[in-house]
Amino acid sequence: MKIVLQLPQVERKKNARPSKCPYCKGEVFQRWGTGVRRIKDTKVRSIKVSRYKCTSCRRTFRAYPKGISHAQQSARLKKLCVIMWSLGLSHRSAVLILSVFGVSLSHMSGWRDVQREGKDIQQKLKWRSVRVVGVDGAWMHGKGIMVAVDLGNGELLALAEIDEKEKGAVEAWLKTLKQKHKIGAIVTDDLASYKEIANELELGHQICQFHVRRWVGKALKVLEKELPPEWLYVIPKLQDLINDLPVNGGKVLYELWKEMPGRTTKPDEKRTPLEKLRDLVLRLSKDWESYIEFYSDPGIPWTNNRTEQIIGRVKNRAKRVRGYKSNQGQLLGSLVASQFWT
Numbered sequence: 513m514k515i516v517l518q519l520p521q522v523e524r525k526k527n528a529r530p531s532k533c534p535y536c537k538g539e540v541f542q543r544w545g546t547g548v549r550r551i552k553d554t555k556v557r558s559i560k561v562s563r564y565k566c567t568s569c570r571r572t573f574r575a576y577p578k579g580i581s582h583a584q585q586s587a588r589l590k591k592l593c594v595i596m597w598s599l600g601l602s603h604r605s606a607v608l609i610l611s612v613f614g615v616s617l618s619h620m621s622g623w624r625d626v627q628r629e630g631k632d633i634q635q636k637l638k639w640r641s642v643r644v645v646g647v648d649g650a651w652m653h654g655k656g657i658m659v660a661v662d663l664g665n666g667e668l669l670a671l672a673e674i675d676e677k678e679k680g681a682v683e684a685w686l687k688t689l690k691q692k693h694k695i696g697a698i699v700t701d702d703l704a705s706y707k708e709i710a711n712e713l714e715l716g717h718q719i720c721q722f723h724v725r726r727w728v729g730k731a732l733k734v735l736e737k738e739l740p741p742e743w744l745y746v747i748p749k750l751q752d753l754i755n756d757l758p759v760n761g762g763k764v765l766y767e768l769w770k771e772m773p774g775r776t777t778k779p780d781e782k783r784t785p786l787e788k789l790r791d792l793v794l795r796l797s798k799d800w801e802s803y804i805e806f807y808s809d810p811g812i813p814w815t816n817n818r819t820e821q822i823i824g825r826v827k828n829r830a831k832r833v834r835g836y837k838s839n840q841g842q843l844l845g846s847l848v849a850s851q852f853w854t
């Protein structure tokens with residue numbers, strides 16, 4: 513796992529004059545004195561702030577050196593707080609480490625840095641167009657969350673406190689995401705509700721083939737021991753289809769289904785192994801188009817692995833955080849935590 517560590521530069525004094533007045537965008541101003549201000553940073557203790565007076569609107573304004581704003585913390589220190597927290601330190605531990613280097617900061621400042629970073633990320637993501645999105649549900653702090661990952665760059669796109677089992681809520685959330693980001697296709701596991709949602713929202717749909725292989729493999733292993741011998745040939749046939757994913761697989765499966773004897777047990781009775789196999793064949797046939805959507809678009813992966821990775825990371829960070837102030841705070845924190853690892 514690679515960690516992206518990039519800290520903003522901080523300068524002691526402003527080298528170039530500002531180009532525009534922040535109020536009226538005027539371009540002519542006079543120097544209006546300089547001052548020295550103490551700041552919080554890992555290296556720089558104080559900086560020079562120049563004041564200017566705009567000749568058009570007569571207002572004065574300050575020009576800060578690179579990496580400095582009106583805030584007490586430098587951009588570098590803010591980022592460092594965010595990174596330390598992302599790597600798993602509590603805000604209190606981060607403050608302790610900084611104190612060793614002579615920087616005194618309250619743990620609440622560190623918390624605010626993370627929240628601000630989360631809001632910045634959210635803002636950046638807001639209207640970006642994303643073609644293919646990995647979608648999955650997870651549990652965090654006893655609550656259901658939904659995660660959407662941009663499968664173009666592999667980064668977290670959105671997080672929401674929604675239980676995956678509440679189809680209506682998931683659909684409404686995906687509908688908004690689709691509109692905002694112009695999403696063309698989703699990749700999910702093979703929960704039946706995703707298929708319906710993709711249909712209703714007219715989204716391309718790829719079902720993660722790792723999930724399919726896992727559950728089909730398990731089901732076939734059980735059936736292998738129970739089936740009448742004359743139907744055993746179907747098992748390697750299904751395994752081959754799942755492994756090769758031929759374009760006409762759905763049709764092949766449908767033909768096979770038609771050859772199999774129909775159900776003889778009553779609906780409330782236990783299905784025979786052969787009936788279970790027949791239902792399995794029909795289900796695979798019906799879902800086949802969503803197994804091979806990735807053939808139609810090289811931007812669609814055939815598994816949802818990336819989304820699961822991101823969920824793992826978000827959960828890992830959440831596990832080590834006690835006492836989030838709010839759900840919103842938790843979501844912003846997760847957004848931040850997912851950013852610094854690639």
Ligand SMILES: [Zn+2]
Pocket residue numbers: 533534535536537538566567568569570571
């Ligand atoms: Zn002005």
